[in-house]
Amino acid sequence: MNTAQALVPTATPGRYLQQLCKHFAHKRPVTFDEQRGQIGFTIGDCRLEAGAGVLKLSVTAPDAAQLAQLQDVVARHLVRFALREPVVVEWREG
Numbered sequence: 300m301n302t303a304q305a306l307v308p309t310a311t312p313g314r315y316l317q318q319l320c321k322h323f324a325h326k327r328p329v330t331f332d333e334q335r336g337q338i339g340f341t342i343g344d345c346r347l348e349a350g351a352g353v354l355k356l357s358v359t360a361p362d363a364a365q366l367a368q369l370q371d372v373v374a375r376h377l378v379r380f381a382l383r384e385p386v387v388v389e390w391r392e393g
Contacts, residue, residue, distance in 0.1 A: 301366040303390040305356045307377065310384065312349035318380045319347065319373070343369045356388070366392075 309315060313333050320331035320338060328339040336347040343360030356373060360366035374388040 300359050300361060301363055301392070302357065302359045303366060303370055303392045304358075305370075305374075305388045305390045307354040307356065307386050307388055308352060309354055309381070309386055310352065312352070312354035315354050315377060315380060315386075316347045316349045319376060322376065322380075340369060340372070345369065345373050358390075 307315075316336050317331060317333070320329045320336040323329055323338045323340075330337050331347070334349050338345045338347075342365040343358060346357040346359075348355040348357075354377075356377075358366065358369045358373060360369050370388075370390050374390075377388060378386055
């Protein structure tokens with residue numbers, strides 16, 4: 300499995316975690332609470348964790364192409380939801 304993580308500094312990590320999970324819950328299997336979440340995609344999984352001033356994203360996919368696609372989907376949605384503050388998602392593999 301291929302994996303990547305991103306630590307996204309934000310004043311409201313729990314809010315974005317819940318927003319992402321609620322958004323994808325309409326079409327994907329999702330579990331979440333205020334601190335942790337998991338979204339199951341057909342191409343892999345995304346785990347989210349809200350910490351003090353940071354949202355941790357971890358994605359896992361069977362191959363590099365699907366990992367890149369999953370990274371793009373998660374990052375684009377987070378950036379779209381973060382209208383009030385510019386967020387930067389920098390993935391690191393491994």
